[in-house]
Amino acid sequence: MFVTLGLRNAWRNRSRTALGIVSMAIAAMVFTSSTTLSQGYPAMAYFEARQLCGSDIVLLPGKTRVSQEDLAFPNIKWRFQKASLDRPHPLLGLGRDRFTYGGLEGVIPPESRVNSARMRDVAIELRSRPEVKDAHVGHAIPVIVVGSTFAFIEARNVTNDLESWRMESAVRSGRYLTVDDSNSPVAVVTEWNAAPPGTSIRLEIPRIHVGQDGIKYRDYEDSRTTMVQVVGTVGFREGGEANPVGQIYSNPSIFVTEAFFNEIANSLGYTQCDTAWGVSVTLHEISALENFVSMLQREYPDFTVVSVPKMASAYSGGTAPSGVPMDMRKVTEVLSFLTAALLSATNLSVLMLSRKREIGILRSIGATRWNIAVMVITESVWIALIGALLGNLISQPAVLLNYLTNRVGADLVMGQVWMNLRMSAGFAVASAVLFGFLPLMKALRVTPAAVLRGE
Amino acid sequence: MRDGIDIAGHGFRHRLGTYLVMMLLVGFTVTGYLTVNAYWRDASSVALGTVEPFNFPYLKATVLHAYWNNPPQAEGDVPPPAEYIPVYNDAELARIEGLTNVRSLSVALIQECFTKYGIMELISIEPGSEILGTLNIIQGRAPQNPEEILIPKALYEAGAKVGASLLVKKATMTIPPDYPWDRRLKAKPDPEPVASKLVTGVYEPVSPMLSGLIGYLPVNRVDSYPERDPQTVEMEWPVPNTIYIGLSDPAKASDVIAYWNALYPDMPGTDVDIISPVKVTWTPNLPEETMKTAAGQVATPLFANTMNAFALGAIGIFACMFISFLDRRRELGIMKTVGMDDAHTAATVSLEVVFTAALGTVLGVVASLVITDRFLKGISGNALTIPFSAVLTGTGVSALIIAAATYVPRAMSRQGTVMELLNNRPIPIFRKRR
Numbered sequence: 001m002f003v004t005l006g007l008r009n010a011w012r013n014r015s016r017t018a019l020g021i022v023s024m025a026i027a028a029m030v031f032t033s034s035t036t037l038s039q040g041y042p043a044m045a046y047f048e049a050r051q052l053c054g055s056d057i058v059l060l061p062g063k064t065r066v067s068q069e070d071l072a073f074p075n076i077k078w079r080f081q082k083a084s085l086d087r088p089h090p091l092l093g094l095g096r097d098r099f100t101y102g103g104l105e106g107v108i109p110p111e112s113r114v115n116s117a118r119m120r121d122v123a124i125e126l127r128s129r130p131e132v133k134d135a136h137v138g139h140a141i142p143v144i145v146v147g148s149t150f151a152f153i154e155a156r157n158v159t160n161d162l163e164s165w166r167m168e169s170a171v172r173s174g175r176y177l178t179v180d181d182s183n184s185p186v187a188v189v190t191e192w193n194a195a196p197p198g199t200s201i202r203l204e205i206p207r208i209h210v211g212q213d214g215i216k217y218r219d220y221e222d223s224r225t226t227m228v229q230v231v232g233t234v235g236f237r238e239g240g241e242a243n244p245v246g247q248i249y250s251n252p253s254i255f256v257t258e259a260f261f262n263e264i265a266n267s268l269g270y271t272q273c274d275t276a277w278g279v280s281v282t283l284h285e286i287s288a289l290e291n292f293v294s295m296l297q298r299e300y301p302d303f304t305v306v307s308v309p310k311m312a313s314a315y316s317g318g319t320a321p322s323g324v325p326m327d328m329r330k331v332t333e334v335l336s337f338l339t340a341a342l343l344s345a346t347n348l349s350v351l352m353l354s355r356k357r358e359i360g361i362l363r364s365i366g367a368t369r370w371n372i373a374v375m376v377i378t379e380s381v382w383i384a385l386i387g388a389l390l391g392n393l394i395s396q397p398a399v400l401l402n403y404l405t406n407r408v409g410a411d412l413v414m415g416q417v418w419m420n421l422r423m424s425a426g427f428a429v430a431s432a433v434l435f436g437f438l439p440l441m442k443a444l445r446v447t448p449a450a451v452l453r454g455e
Numbered sequence: 456m457r458d459g460i461d462i463a464g465h466g467f468r469h470r471l472g473t474y475l476v477m478m479l480l481v482g483f484t485v486t487g488y489l490t491v492n493a494y495w496r497d498a499s500s501v502a503l504g505t506v507e508p509f510n511f512p513y514l515k516a517t518v519l520h521a522y523w524n525n526p527p528q529a530e531g532d533v534p535p536p537a538e539y540i541p542v543y544n545d546a547e548l549a550r551i552e553g554l555t556n557v558r559s560l561s562v563a564l565i566q567e568c569f570t571k572y573g574i575m576e577l578i579s580i581e582p583g584s585e586i587l588g589t590l591n592i593i594q595g596r597a598p599q600n601p602e603e604i605l606i607p608k609a610l611y612e613a614g615a616k617v618g619a620s621l622l623v624k625k626a627t628m629t630i631p632p633d634y635p636w637d638r639r640l641k642a643k644p645d646p647e648p649v650a651s652k653l654v655t656g657v658y659e660p661v662s663p664m665l666s667g668l669i670g671y672l673p674v675n676r677v678d679s680y681p682e683r684d685p686q687t688v689e690m691e692w693p694v695p696n697t698i699y700i701g702l703s704d705p706a707k708a709s710d711v712i713a714y715w716n717a718l719y720p721d722m723p724g725t726d727v728d729i730i731s732p733v734k735v736t737w738t739p740n741l742p743e744e745t746m747k748t749a750a751g752q753v754a755t756p757l758f759a760n761t762m763n764a765f766a767l768g769a770i771g772i773f774a775c776m777f778i779s780f781l782d783r784r785r786e787l788g789i790m791k792t793v794g795m796d797d798a799h800t801a802a803t804v805s806l807e808v809v810f811t812a813a814l815g816t817v818l819g820v821v822a823s824l825v826i827t828d829r830f831l832k833g834i835s836g837n838a839l840t841i842p843f844s845a846v847l848t849g850t851g852v853s854a855l856i857i858a859a860a861t862y863v864p865r866a867m868s869r870q871g872t873v874m875e876l877l878n879n880r881p882i883p884i885f886r887k888r889r
Binding site for chain 2: 065066076077078079080081082084085086101102103104142144147149150206209211212213215217218219220221222
């Protein structure tokens, strides 16, 4: 009976109950969103940027962004300088200020510097992980195109491009590279270069020359001219070609097959070390991409680990990438639940005060303290539970979109939904019981005599 | 007053549970603030300790095409700019040079170029510029005509020789297809995209802001520009694109940027990526500032949560005080009936809060000292320290929050009449005085 009474009381004070439910719903939304959505993206998020880079995650040697781990590593000296165009990589188009104006670059001691062998080892290690579909060392060479325009030729894994990145959808004219192109001197250019298919472009490719100081330089005085036939152009517009207002992701790059790239590199005496720019990682699905990136940032402190969607988001005018892998989600979740619980407690306290007489009468006709406690806690838990369920219902579609588009399997999706429900309902009930304690104490202090005396 | 203290003491003991919650809330927020503050200080000190300073007392501004405009956009997207102001004429440059804290002004043209030693900047500086005199030339002499260059020490060590020639292939600008840029602004192309330059000397760069090949630039200054809304704005080559502003006091570089912005209110900086970009933010303390920002990013989420905690504390204290007030309004009514005036009633309520807040603050400070000393380490790996100034700030902020959170219950206990208090009638927070 006292459970029913608690529910009736909640219904009688609908406005205050609604306030409590809304606050709990917000807390549950914050919880569900921060535990689920901030980890990753729906399958097609920033797809064009990922197409351009041919990967979901890029591991660049050295340090180009300050992270918490870097600050704890005093051997890195940070110097403001321009990134060298002699070492281009696919993120150049997404983070071009560093190449144009400069930024802080971490200067790592020589003994900790990453070389191509380390990149290869990391790629092999990453390939063995179940989340990783493909990991390979990326290679590029800067070139002068026709007159004196800068570009770089990039070795593309054609099979991966066609299977994982559906590169044919990015073709604006002509065709994309095929496996049959193999060693043929053909290329696909990005919109940046704008050479129409069927034409040949002249590339001046610098040879490597070792200076008297023992450092390898790209010698643009001693370059080899190579003619490459353009077979197609590719464009990477957010939302596809049909979206006229979408952000264009672009790079001054010339895509060639790995075989043709190796032929050029070998003929000019380039070693793997001279052309490797970093490790390119493709995941099976990206519903927990940022979590994976955070993990890699901790595991490979000698690299700058960048999530391509995050770079693309910054490029599109979204939040600038902080590069600080600090997980504050739990603090936010606890705080939001505390706020909601406190609001509920305040609500209940005010209700208890206005219901003093009613409680006194209940006590005088035989209700025990336990009965009163059941009544108060039922009301508090009822409000919290409805709020948590409502918050979950509101945020669940986004969570489902994130998971279902990534085809992560029905069991995982159901598991995640169940976990969200369980956790938010659990937190809500726990905080309702905990914070219902104060109003409960007030209610239990009410004696029939005091009420009858009119106190 | 003594009576007030006694009544407050009684009230405190009677509602110990409520005040305990309030005290914990104050303690929690103060602990949060002090811990975050200590963490941020540590991160900041580490960050600034690892960054290499510029040692370059100049403010560098990039101004492509020589004309200010407000701001350039893709042609057809927006109405034409209100006006184009030619900067590279004597009068305009003299205005910039006349700004407070500006010691000198040097004009340059910076181009990316392909060389035997990779891609680097060719910085062609106007003859007679003050900045040329600051170059640390260790061999040879400065260039005296457009065919000569000075090379950085690294190139000399790599094998470049004084007296030899260096082939320089100047890169034309590659513009991404999505760049909004003002197509009216045109510069005639470099008539000599590939040039052989005679190396006349070697210098040791002191800053990455001036570290490429140093060339000689006979600046093509503009005397005047007759049209203010032209279809095209074109200038003969060479078109400068950079101004180095020598500062009397580098620490006050931001003042010069402010004066500069006031001088050209239409144009400085835009949020969009544009060509031509206007960058007047390369200050002598840029690395430190950048690093401070990066370190700030470590602590920003923490600060946001501290603010949440303060807000939570404020809501909690308000809730506690309000409930306490509602609970005792009859008691306050009786006190007023027996002669206690409004001020004393409010003071009694306030005394309870002050006592609780003081206890909470002490608890918070002690807790934060224990936490930072025993349980936490900074990014640097060292124990965190809480400076006295942070304790003072934390106490001040918590006092402010308590004052704000207790305003309503305090005002109600002060304003409430005996009848309102005794008969549970609504009490206005503001009452019109007769």
